[in-house]
Amino acid sequence: MEKDLAENVMIVDLIRNDLSVICETGSVEVPRLLGIEKHPGLYHLVSDVSGVLRNEIVWHEIFDAIMAPGSVSGAPKSSALEMIARLEEVSRGPYCGAIGWVCDGEAELSVAIRTFWSERDGLLRFGTGAGITWGSNAASEWEETELKASRLISIASGKLTNVRAKA
Secondary structure (H helix, E strand, O other): OHHHHHHHHHHHHHHHHHHHOOEOOOOOEEEEEEEEEEEOOEEEEEEEEEOOEOOOOOHHHHHHHHOOOHHHHOOOHHHHHHHHHHHOOOOOOOOOOEEEEEEOOEEEEEEOOOOEEEOOOOOEEEOOOOOOOOOOOHHHHHHHHHHHHHHHHHHHHOOOOOOOOOO
8 A cells, every 4th residue: 555655646746737838827636635436346546636737738748748648658757758669569548548538628528547448450459567666566567557457457358356345
């Protein structure tokens, strides 16, 4: 649990930094830090970060600043993204990208994790992973990755049963 708390706080710091590039000075805040949400099969550690966009900011500047999110890239972000590009042999596709809508100056977007997509070959695909930090244990991270994948495989195969969240 200590590793999860440290990972969440690190991500909050990354997001605060990303938003500070496009938001009014002093407007970036963290209204919720280390909250817990119950979801099917798991509990999720959640923090909220918000800010007031500067008036001259346009959509591509927002996406340039916040994508890829620190939760799926790492820190320092530029170095982490370079390492991901060098080490990952297969493109992530939509995995870890933005999904949602943008219309008339408003948007609602999510990061595409625990998400399926289909390509022209007709195969159903998904990505999964775990956050690696200095406090990570390789076996635990692999177990987390397998747990996430097993739930997606169960959904895709129609075998998901009513699973209760475990603390």
